[in-house]
Amino acid sequence: MQITGLHKLIEIKDLTESTYILKIERKGMEFEAGQHILLGRANDPDQREYSIYSGVNDEYLEVLIKEVTDGSVSKHLKNLASGDMLNVEGPLGFFGLNKNKISNGKFLFVASGTGIAPFHSMIRTNPNLNYKILHGIRTCDEAYGMESYEKERYVRCASRETECDFTGRVTDYIKQNTFDKDTLCYFCGNFKMIKEAMDLLEKKGIPGNQLHAEVYF
Ligand SMILES: Cc1cc2nc3c(=O)[nH]c(=O)nc-3n(C[C@H](O)[C@H](O)[C@H](O)COP(=O)(O)OP(=O)(O)OC[C@H]3O[C@@H](n4cnc5c(N)ncnc54)[C@H](O)[C@@H]3O)c2cc1C
Numbered sequence: 001m002q003i004t005g006l007h008k009l010i011e012i013k014d015l016t017e018s019t020y021i022l023k024i025e026r027k028g029m030e031f032e033a034g035q036h037i038l039l040g041r042a043n044d045p046d047q048r049e050y051s052i053y054s055g056v057n058d059e060y061l062e063v064l065i066k067e068v069t070d071g072s073v074s075k076h077l078k079n080l081a082s083g084d085m086l087n088v089e090g091p092l093g094f095f096g097l098n099k100n101k102i103s104n105g106k107f108l109f110v111a112s113g114t115g116i117a118p119f120h121s122m123i124r125t126n127p128n129l130n131y132k133i134l135h136g137i138r139t140c141d142e143a144y145g146m147e148s149y150e151k152e153r154y155v156r157c158a159s160r161e162t163e164c165d166f167t168g169r170v171t172d173y174i175k176q177n178t179f180d181k182d183t184l185c186y187f188c189g190n191f192k193m194i195k196e197a198m199d200l201l202e203k204k205g206i207p208g209n210q211l212h213a214e215v216y217f
Contacts, residue, residue, distance in 0.1 A: 001030065002089065002090060002091065002092070003027070003028075003029055003088075003089070003090070004087075004088070004089040005027065005087075005088065006042055006085045006086065006087060006088070007024045007025040007026075007027055007061070007085070007086050007088045008024070008025045008083060008084075008085060008086075009022060009023070009024055009025075009080050009081070009082055009083065009084045009085070009086055010023040010024060010025060010060060010082060011023040011082055012078075012080060012081070012082065015064075015144050015145075016141050016142065016144075018066055018067045018069075019064070019065065019066045019067070019114065019142070019144060020064075020065055020067075020078055021053065021062055021063070021064050021065075022039075022062065022063050022065065022077065022080070022086070023054075023060050023061075023062050024060060024061045024062070024063070024086060024088065025060065025061070026058070026059060026060050026061045029061065029088075029090065029091065030091070031052055031056060031090065031091035032056065032091070032096045033052070033055065033056055033096060033097065033118065033121040033122040033124075033125040033126070034051070034093070034095040034096035034097065034118045034121065034122055034214070035051075035052055035090065035091040035092060035093045035094075035095065035096065035118075036049045036050055036051045036052060036090065036091070036092055036093050036095075036118075036214075037049070037050055037052060037061070037063070037088055037089060037090030037091060037092065038050075038087075038088070038089040038090060038092065039063065039073075039077070039086060039087065039088055039089075040073060040077075040086070040087045041076055041077065041080065041084070041085075041086065041087065042084070042085035042086060042087055044076070044087070046072055046073050047073070047087060047089065048073045048074065049092070049093075049216075050063040050064075050065060050117070051063065051064075051095075051114075051117035051118040051121070051188070051214070052090075052091065052117070052118070052121050053117045053118075053120050053121055053145075054121060054124065055121055055124030055125040056121070056125045057125065058124070061088070063117065064114050064116070064117045064120070064144060064145070065077060065078070065114065066113055066114045093214070095118055095186075095188070095212065095213075095214040096122075097122055097126070097129075097184075097186075098184060101184055102126055102129065103128075104130075105130065105182075105184050106130050106131075106180060106182060106183050106184065107129060107130060107131040107132070107183070107184050107185075107186065108131070108132055108134070108179060108183045108184070108185045108186070108201075109122075109131055109132070109133040109134070109186050109188075110133075110134045110136075110170050110174075110185065110186070110187045110188075110193075110194075110197050111133065111134070111135050111136065111170075111187075111188050111189050112135075112136040112137075112170065112188075112189030112190050112193045112194075113136070113137065113142065113189055113190070114144070114189075114216070115136075115187075115188035115189025115190070115214070115216055116133070116135055116144055116145070116188070117188070118186075118188055118214060119131075119133055119186070119188065120145055120148055123148065123149065124148065131153055132153050132154075132155070133149060133153060133154045133155065134155050134157055134170040134173055134174070135154065135155065135156050135157060135170070136157050136159070136169055136170040136189065136193055137156060137157070137158050137159075137164070138158065138159050138160045138161075139158060139160055139161045140156060140158055140161050140163055140164045142158075143156045143164070155173065157169060157170045157172070157173050169193070170193060170197055171193065171196045171197055171200060174197055174200045174201060174204075175200060178204070179201065179204055179206060181205050181206060181207075182210075183206060183210065184210050184212075185198075185201055185206060185210055185211050185212070186212045186213070186214075187211070187212070187213040187214070188213070188214040188215075188216070189215075189216055190215075190216060190217055191215045191217065194213045194215060198211050198213065
């Protein structure tokens with residue numbers, strides 16, 4: 001059931017100069033990992049979609065946000081303080097794991113930037129999931145929450161630094177590696193990355209009905 005209302009900001013955690021986590025009162029909101037909420041400041045009609053970063057068993061809601069400097073909402077949310085009120089609407093969307101495959105499926109998660117958020121929720125909710133994440137970032141400090149993932153399951157694909165796990169874009173990683181044909185692939189982040197990554201995996205023989213995407217912008 002969807003709910004709309006005011007939720008208190010419990011805490012704001014800065015991860016980098018531009019990226020932060022908002023920890024928000026949950027107030028009993030039921031959701032499935034992968035879904036998003038609409039979020040804005042109280043008394044501000046502007047709201048934006050944000051994937052839920054926390055797990056379904058957490059007492060609170062968390063979202064992972066990157067400030068878009070010329071944007072209207074993300075920069076204001078960054079300036080909030082504990083105790084401020086937020087307008088929350090949700091849960092929304094259908095991006096989520098195939099429930100029949102959670103216990104025995106092989107999952108590939110491909111994210112750019114904060115597109116890692118729904119996968120963080122899925123993994124936190126299902127700790128025994130058989131997954132691999134390809135995280136497209138520019139620099140190593142953008143590997144948000146990397147301690148949440150098993151080291152061998154999380155590949156930082158950095159386009160501007162050579163010290164991460166892989167130097168290049170997620171699409172370069174996909175080109176240079178093989179994937180089992182029964183892999184269930186999930187993509188989240190910017191449209192260009194998603195389109196290119198999906199095309200590459202399809203060409204590598206992964207059926208179209210195993211490719212699922214959530215486009216942020
Ligand atoms: C289903 C869904 C879930 C989303 N979940 C998240 C999330 O978990 N975390 C998150 O940070 N964002 C997420 N977004 C993007 C978010 O909704 C906003 O678009 C973003 O925060 C910018 O809002 P703004 O009001 O600050 O900028 P706006 O004034 O709305 O936009 C300014 C410009 O920035 C572009 N833009 C949007 N996002 C980015 C970005 N990350 N990097 C560079 N340019 C961008 C827009 O296309 C636009 O051209 C999600 C979007 C969708 C559709």
